[in-house]
Amino acid sequence: MRFKFSLMAIGLEVVMIVLFGLFVEYDITQQVNATTPTKTDQFLQLYPLFQDVHIMIFVGFGFLMTFLKKYGFSGVGFNLFLAALGLQWGTIVQGLLHKKGKNFHIGIKEMINADFSTATVLISFGAVLGKTSPIQMLIMTILEIAVFAGNEYLVIEKFKASDTGASMTIHAFGAYFGLAVAGVLYRPGLRWEHKNEESVYHSDLFSMIGTLFLWIFWPSFNSAIAKPEENQYRAIINTYLSLVASVIMAYALSSLVERRGRLDMVHIQNATLAGGVAVGTCADMKIPLCAAMGIGSIAAIISVLGYKFLSPLLANKLMIKDTCGVHNLHGLPGVFGGLAGILALYFQMHTKSSMSRQAAALGSSIGSAVVGGLATGLILKLPFWDQPSDENCYDDSLYWKVPKVRELDPRFFQHVNHNHLEREV
């Protein structure tokens, strides 16, 4: 991959710098209103929320994808690369779409939205993890964020739909985009369990670092761009309650579906988060607190059942191999979240039109994801993107210098201690 990847990356970065030079400016409002406390507080007041989301993107998604025994460098490493690229490209694309005048500004809201556009890519990344080259992922990042921004613009500006926590525009979109790509790139050689497609004890613990930071900060994710005060407060509380409920249900279901009632780390690492995904659309709506908990519970059940029964079907019947099972964490709970949003509006006696706008948002999110994903997949299928051979999938050593000795010789240390004892005798 030597020159191809390097030169593409350098070229892209140069393009980004030029685009920022041409179109992006400091957010004047930050300076103009520097006198009125309320406005200026806003940047620093939202900054902790931004950092929470930032941690989810880089530590959360990054370590969540270190579960494979020999693909940890790529899991956390490519996540960092794709996210850094996505943040720049997302700022540009979203800025150009929403800009009024010649240029647009970058403030805390734009930084949060860039993280959101990046999240979409990282979700899709989970579906193709281990089977694609850095170049393929780089191309996917550029294409997916463009499609995402288009759909988001449609959903917010045209349909005027509500999706504060982005169950539809980020989670469902990212999942189905990734699944479409994975479907096009499907290869029979990976149909059955690959020798590298398993975890080791400590790789599962590294993955839990990702799970916990995602879980802890999900209320920030769902409330970061909510209307201040009341809505933001509700988005935090509802997400918080949905998450605690989905943890309990994920454990209960995992034990229920496994032989001898053993818990499955895959379920714990993922299904515990389903509540955060599903409550996204109606996070800031005036739903009863127990409804938020119900949404979280159902999402976790759907997610565990998806991992247990649906993923094998997808892989063997539909020829879609979903490495991280993003369909179970982001796809199904995302769609469920979109439907829950419609239901919530229904119970609040909203007009039919508002409900159908939500339905349109859900439809366009899934539709644009599938179409965009298929197109992207076809481009990635082209033979000159260095796609790894079946044998080298899920293996860092193709793209990384890996330590010659992976783990220490268990007996080594006794030996050393022994020396010390001797030295003192």
Add this chain to the structure above:
Amino acid sequence: MRFKFSLMAIGLEVVMIVLFGLFVEYDITQQVNATTPTKTDQFLQLYPLFQDVHIMIFVGFGFLMTFLKKYGFSGVGFNLFLAALGLQWGTIVQGLLHKKGKNFHIGIKEMINADFSTATVLISFGAVLGKTSPIQMLIMTILEIAVFAGNEYLVIEKFKASDTGASMTIHAFGAYFGLAVAGVLYRPGLRWEHKNEESVYHSDLFSMIGTLFLWIFWPSFNSAIAKPEENQYRAIINTYLSLVASVIMAYALSSLVERRGRLDMVHIQNATLAGGVAVGTCADMKIPLCAAMGIGSIAAIISVLGYKFLSPLLANKLMIKDTCGVHNLHGLPGVFGGLAGILALYFQMHTKSSMSRQAAALGSSIGSAVVGGLATGLILKLPFWDQPSDENCYDDSLYWKVPKVRELDPRFFQHVNHNHLEREV
């Protein structure tokens, strides 16, 4: 554990949802005062403090308990489960106790207090780690939080004692509750070192993740519910200074008590935090800054000596096996913190009554913990909670699907690299 655990968990979650439906409401004040800046700022202003505490609960306690070589999944995994359950149950119990009208509200303070009630359970969890089944821990969570809330109500509302950082109501209480449970569940088979009761190199590093996040955010823990401005500021400074002092003393003592002056990871992982525990009660009092540092230093000394000399005694003479040594991190420093609080009031010429109220708080915290812990232990001793056999203690494979191969074959990677070389030759 298949059906028993699953059905109990599902049943409990349903009960929680019903209770939230019956009693809990959005915090109206968040909405009513949406116009007055000061009030509405409060939620977002305290939200970062809440998230700091949240990280301590899930990442801090969770990873701190991954030090055992074969119990890491359970350490961080059951911690997540118990915390998610405790947050819901703690909100309900504390809300019902303090509620004025028919219902009660959930705001940022209630969320912080729920984290506190959960911390108590996680401390006790450390005492029984590896020797109890998920069902037993689930029952312990429900019972302990009820007793905790009762004692806390007594301490705050009746004795009107000061315990901002909760040295007495959380740390001493949680430790002695857990020790009482461990004492009742004592079994001779675990008296001597169990073959699984040891760490490996990387499990100790995972544990340090927990230690560091607990250490960093302890000032937030001790100040989160302090009176705004002056008291909150003092609670942060005093905790910060107590912690830095206890780090230095923990290292000094660990090296002093070990053969050849080697540092013991158990001391570093735990005694460095003793300062945060001990300064809790007088965190927001007007004590000299050097007094806070003195409290931290003494707490670390007590803690290291406890690990070195007291824990073996407890296990062999008193028949109390304390897996994580919570007595040395939370018990002794917690009691010392309670006494330090009385001393602080004495030097500030407070009335005898205020000092005796503090003493009553310390007494009732320890008393209710021991009584509640003994009762809980007797219930957990009942034969139908699937307590693991001696042989299977401290072993994930009883409750978790664990990777068939735990670590990679050291030689594997050289082999792969070799292939690559060949391919290019």
Add this chain to the structure above:
Amino acid sequence: MRFKFSLMAIGLEVVMIVLFGLFVEYDITQQVNATTPTKTDQFLQLYPLFQDVHIMIFVGFGFLMTFLKKYGFSGVGFNLFLAALGLQWGTIVQGLLHKKGKNFHIGIKEMINADFSTATVLISFGAVLGKTSPIQMLIMTILEIAVFAGNEYLVIEKFKASDTGASMTIHAFGAYFGLAVAGVLYRPGLRWEHKNEESVYHSDLFSMIGTLFLWIFWPSFNSAIAKPEENQYRAIINTYLSLVASVIMAYALSSLVERRGRLDMVHIQNATLAGGVAVGTCADMKIPLCAAMGIGSIAAIISVLGYKFLSPLLANKLMIKDTCGVHNLHGLPGVFGGLAGILALYFQMHTKSSMSRQAAALGSSIGSAVVGGLATGLILKLPFWDQPSDENCYDDSLYWKVPKVRELDPRFFQHVNHNHLEREV
């Protein structure tokens, strides 16, 4: 090291407590202005930024230094010890230098500045990692912070130079101080690759925890002490953009310079952060956004090339062995950042004097670092500080009780599972 280290640590802590008792007070302003919202908000408003920096110091630097296969306990453990010592000593030294009256106060700004002075020591720690005893590092901490505070006083109060993100006063200073120490302590026995001087797969993943938290919170580091509102906002945006650019360039260059285009974890763990270092000096200046990205890109290129070509030269020709390559992460990017600051002022048509003041700041930072480092190195060379023998370098077992068995026997678990199966048959 038993008594020597312990007694020195205890003695130092006692001295710290006395010094705090003599000179340090609560920050009265926190209390006086408790009525005016803006002032009192400040503490809690800056507290999240302080915690971000705090995480960088303890988790970021700590885990970044766990990459060596057998020096992880020392990497994260001594980092904690040195940081806790540095925070106290830094508060004292900086306070005494800046105090107006008899005493000085400790508020959020002082806490942030203490973290900064500590960062300098931790950077130098990276240069001597694995080759020095805890006693030597303890002495280095005391001496380096004194020199750092002197130079910082000169730069800020006398030269009135601008260095908000401290490219010069922290990064360049810390790097060249550490390199000078390493140069004096150079020993031919470590000239060539030491058998312990390598990583294993999971130690590189632990190190990535440090990299990611450093990367995420760098904008907080560069903006924490910036002037409120406009400058702080600019410092965050510029650092954020410089960092994303340096990630892309670090990956591109790493692949470009390695055989077969493989990525090198050392470059990813370090060069991705170079943008944060280099943009420090002009972080809060009115530079074009694309300039910030350019600075980040160039810094990453310099850093990777430094690791690939300069470090070997330093070790073999200049006899300076830089364990973590701090020269490539902090030294070169720090100097480049200082020069970029001068250039920025030039383009903004500033007076020659303001530019020469910047140059003086850069000069004094490097000069004081080299002189201070050489002097410190000579003191550390004295024979009675228990410097480890060549054979025992980069090895925890000299200073820590390490688990007898470092990793689990790969076959162990199959065995256990097998038992379970049998039991159920």
